[in-house]
Amino acid sequence: MSPDTNRNDASFWESLYEKAVAESDRALRTQRLLEAEEAILQRARALDEEQGDHEGEALALEEAARFIREMKQKVKTNGEADAIKPGDQEELPKRRLA
Numbered sequence: 001m002s003p004d005t006n007r008n009d010a011s012f013w014e015s016l017y018e019k020a021v022a023e024s025d026r027a028l029r030t031q032r033l034l035e036a037e038e039a040i041l042q043r044a045r046a047l048d049e050e051q052g053d054h055e056g057e058a059l060a061l062e063e064a065a066r067f068i069r070e071m072k073q074k075v076k077t078n079g080e081a082d083a084i085k086p087g088d089q090e091e092l093p094k095r096r097l098a
Helices: 003-007 010-022 026-049 055-078
Strands: none
Touching: 010 026, 010 055, 026 055
């Protein structure tokens, strides 16, 4: 499997999303949010090109992207203080298996 393929699978974006949401280091928070957002966008593009039913993952991508946008806005509005606190994590929706 090529590195690009790994970057386009569901576990890659989910991993970056979970790291961003759980990041307690204020200095790293914004960078992790940006990385997760990019991975989410890349996966959404990849799903557009893949055949099959990806409704569950597409919904998870939409919800994750919304949450990332909200967190970025909190960071922008409040500075980096209190934008994301450990424990404020959103659960990823469970993907339906076809």
